[in-house]
Amino acid sequence: MGAKKAAGSFIAGLLMTLILVIAVPMFVDTVVQKYIEDVVGDTTFLTLSSEFIVNLLVWLIIIGFIVLLGAGGILKRFGVFGIIGLVVAYWLLGDVTDAFIPLATLAIVLVIGKTLEIRRRKRCESQ
Secondary structure (H helix, E strand, O other): OOOOHHHHHHHHHHHHHHHHHHHHEEEEEEEHHHHHHHOOOOOEEEOHHHHHHHHHHHHHHHHHHHHHHHHHHHHHHHHHHHHHHHHHHHOOOOOHHHHHEEEEEEHHHHHHHHHHHHHHHHHHOOO
């Protein structure tokens, strides 16, 4: 990997993290939540209050952004230098320990994925 590509990956990881931590909550709070509240109105569905429905839909949208812009997405698109950008973004935001949860989640997913891959390979070899 060349220096330009590594720097691009680093900057992309940094920007994706800043967007996820700053822009997405602002967008969801100011635009999406208000729109969903208008659409849902003051209704009850299957004994679920409109407030619960709005919160559920907002969380589903936030989880979608996390899947696209989170540590897994950064690693998949930009590799290790993108992850370093993620850590630096949290450092720029004031507390690098906030990067623990995305990195721990990423590590857990990678371990589970590798374990499943090894089991699948052993199963295929034994047949």
